[in-house]
Amino acid sequence: MGYMLEIQNIHKTFHKGTINEKKALDGVNLRLDPGDFVTIIGGNGAGKSTTLNAIAGTWFVDEGKIIIDGADITNLPEHRRAAYLGRVFQDPMTGTAATMSIEENMAIAARRGKRRGLRWGISRKEREEYKKKLGALGLGLEARISTKVGLLSGGQRQAVTLLMAALRRPKVLLLDEHTAALDPKTAAKVLEISDRIIEENQLTALMVTHNMRDAIAHGNRLIMMHEGRIIYDVSGEEKRNLKVADLMRKFEEASGGELDNDRMILG
Amino acid sequence: MIAEYILSLDPLALLRAMPGTAAQGIIWGIMAVGVYITFRILDFPDLTVDGSLATGAAAAVMLIQGGMSPALSLVFALLAGMAAGLVTGLLHTGLGIPGILAGILTQVSLYSVNLGIMGKSNQGISLTQQGLVASSRYVSGDGRALFFLELIAGCLVLVAVVYCFFGTETGAAIRATGCNPQMARAQGINTDVAKVLALTLSNGLVGLCGGILAQYQGAADVNMGRGAIVIGLAAVIISEVIFGKLCAGRKMAFACTLAAVFVGAVLYYVAYALVLWLRMPSDYMKLFSALVVALFLAVPYLKDRRAAKRRS
Numbered sequence: 001m002g003y004m005l006e007i008q009n010i011h012k013t014f015h016k017g018t019i020n021e022k023k024a025l026d027g028v029n030l031r032l033d034p035g036d037f038v039t040i041i042g043g044n045g046a047g048k049s050t051t052l053n054a055i056a057g058t059w060f061v062d063e064g065k066i067i068i069d070g071a072d073i074t075n076l077p078e079h080r081r082a083a084y085l086g087r088v089f090q091d092p093m094t095g096t097a098a099t100m101s102i103e104e105n106m107a108i109a110a111r112r113g114k115r116r117g118l119r120w121g122i123s124r125k126e127r128e129e130y131k132k133k134l135g136a137l138g139l140g141l142e143a144r145i146s147t148k149v150g151l152l153s154g155g156q157r158q159a160v161t162l163l164m165a166a167l168r169r170p171k172v173l174l175l176d177e178h179t180a181a182l183d184p185k186t187a188a189k190v191l192e193i194s195d196r197i198i199e200e201n202q203l204t205a206l207m208v209t210h211n212m213r214d215a216i217a218h219g220n221r222l223i224m225m226h227e228g229r230i231i232y233d234v235s236g237e238e239k240r241n242l243k244v245a246d247l248m249r250k251f252e253e254a255s256g257g258e259l260d261n262d263r264m265i266l267g
Numbered sequence: 268m269i270a271e272y273i274l275s276l277d278p279l280a281l282l283r284a285m286p287g288t289a290a291q292g293i294i295w296g297i298m299a300v301g302v303y304i305t306f307r308i309l310d311f312p313d314l315t316v317d318g319s320l321a322t323g324a325a326a327a328v329m330l331i332q333g334g335m336s337p338a339l340s341l342v343f344a345l346l347a348g349m350a351a352g353l354v355t356g357l358l359h360t361g362l363g364i365p366g367i368l369a370g371i372l373t374q375v376s377l378y379s380v381n382l383g384i385m386g387k388s389n390q391g392i393s394l395t396q397q398g399l400v401a402s403s404r405y406v407s408g409d410g411r412a413l414f415f416l417e418l419i420a421g422c423l424v425l426v427a428v429v430y431c432f433f434g435t436e437t438g439a440a441i442r443a444t445g446c447n448p449q450m451a452r453a454q455g456i457n458t459d460v461a462k463v464l465a466l467t468l469s470n471g472l473v474g475l476c477g478g479i480l481a482q483y484q485g486a487a488d489v490n491m492g493r494g495a496i497v498i499g500l501a502a503v504i505i506s507e508v509i510f511g512k513l514c515a516g517r518k519m520a521f522a523c524t525l526a527a528v529f530v531g532a533v534l535y536y537v538a539y540a541l542v543l544w545l546r547m548p549s550d551y552m553k554l555f556s557a558l559v560v561a562l563f564l565a566v567p568y569l570k571d572r573r574a575a576k577r578r579s
Contacts, residue, residue: 056453081453095453108443112455116436164454191522195541 004204005032010064011147024050026228039215042225048208052174057081057130083113086165088178095161098150106130109164155186166197175207212244281544286406290539292533293385299532301472302499309445309465314370316473318377319351323474324481337399341478348474349467354545356463381489387489401483430522441465497556504563506531
């Protein structure tokens with residue numbers, strides 16, 4: 001079997017030719033097997049979220065190729081790549097439409113990658129299915145299916161966004177610091193839901209985090225980025241035995257200096 | 268002197284003006300629904316409407332002059348408006364021109380287009396023209412009740428159609444695009460297509476309104492759309508202030524909101540009639556409308572800011 005995701009030597013420079021020029025991605029190569037759950041860590045501006053945005057197609061890369069399950073998506077616009085992807089963002093506001101109800105948001109997600117015509121936006125059968133899925137979250141949302149998403153808490157919105165991302169089984173699930181804006185207790189709950197959804201649907205996933213402990217505890221593989229490159233890639237037994245101290249040492253080695261990044265939570 | 272002024276006002280005159288006022292309000296309500304679609308659903312302040320209203324009117328009048336039935340001419344008024352909206356949509360999404368500017372560009376060019384359609388700055392419909400869909404003659408004649416019944420029924424059908432459209436998959440995609448374009452794209456929605464669709468639909472309604480309005484007044488004028496956006500916004504805002512709470516949370520909240528827009532437009536024209544009746548100079552009406560719209564748009568913002576100040 002081939003790779004589920006293959007990133008070949010992607011480069012991206014923002015504001016090229018201006019005083020703000022920033023080399024964000026500097027030759028990133030990554031191959032994911034089906035079912036891989038990879039956590040990504042690194043300091044500010046290391047290129048973690050930029051890598052996810054490159055895959056999602058927020059903009060086009062300057063160089064390199066992105067292939068999902070054999071299909072070259074490098075030149076597809078964002079909305080067409082959506083057929084392959086599930087996405088959850090850092091800001092809980094980003095992943096859902098606040099003025100629309102929970103069921104309407106889910107119905108929109110259920111049509112990802114399909115033609116949208118003049119059929120009614122949601123069917124009775126779907127509604128029952130959504131209630132069941134919401135019930136499994138254990139947040140009591142199944143009783144509030146016609147509530148506007150804008151009235152939910154950040155954690156509830158992220159949970160709904162996760163459900164939406166998995167509603168049509170994506171080839172790759174992109175989690176971009178999706179618990180960073182939540183309080184610790186809610187963050188733990190959302191992480192637990194993420195784990196379960198990935199496991200149940202056997203998804204291939206990329207999760208950006210700046211919490212080293214989370215990066216170690218979740219997934220089967222961990223990569224560290226620095227200055228737009230992958231500087232450390234560990235999986236299997238070696239990852240299971242990883243300690244926060246190992247990661248810090250690795251980080252200092254690679255960056256050639258002290259860990260001076262206050263956004264990197266040590267765990 | 269004040270007593271003299273008050274005594275000189277004739278309450279019956281106000282009453283006599285009401286049927287015409289209501290009819291005009293209901294017709295403008297069609298345009299206000301178009302404004303609601305862009306301004307509230309798509310979150311796009313579309314200024315095309317000042318031009319597309321007259322385009323619809325011009326198309327209808329010229330076709331009627333050419334012998335087409337007035338009812339059929341409205342189909343072309345609708346299509347003419349849709350074409351205008353399509354142009355704004357393509358300027359914005361295809362050429363990357365900011366929304367407001369795209370609307371202004373279309374609006375300005377429509378002035379020439381409208382002159383081109385009519386050959387001069389205004390064109391009338393013959394006084395003996397039969398079969399008009401709406402006419403100021405109808406509001407005073409014997410068939411008055413029937414005319415209003417038909418007008419209201421027509422608008423309810425329109426509300427039903429718009430309601431159903433925004434309940435479909437495509438309609439939901441437009442709503443998501445207006446609410447959160449990033450989410451929409453992540454869910455595979457082509458937000459450019461959604462915007463163009465909404466602008467086309469909205470201006471189609473505005474063109475339709477122009478066509479009916481021209482029949483009602485018996486003429487189309489190249490300037491008849493000037494400031495139309497403000498009237499549309501006023502109707503939307505009046506409806507939200509009065510019926511916002513009433514509609515929210517209902518099963519058919521959106522249909523209720525759309526119907527309320529018509530009431531908002533009627534109330535706007537009642538206020539207009541009142542101003543005329545009080546013999547205030549009608550020249551100031553546009554200024555008055557703009558002030559009302561500015562005031563109501565500012566209220567939520569100022570409330571927010573005061574709440575923020577209190578928190579800090």
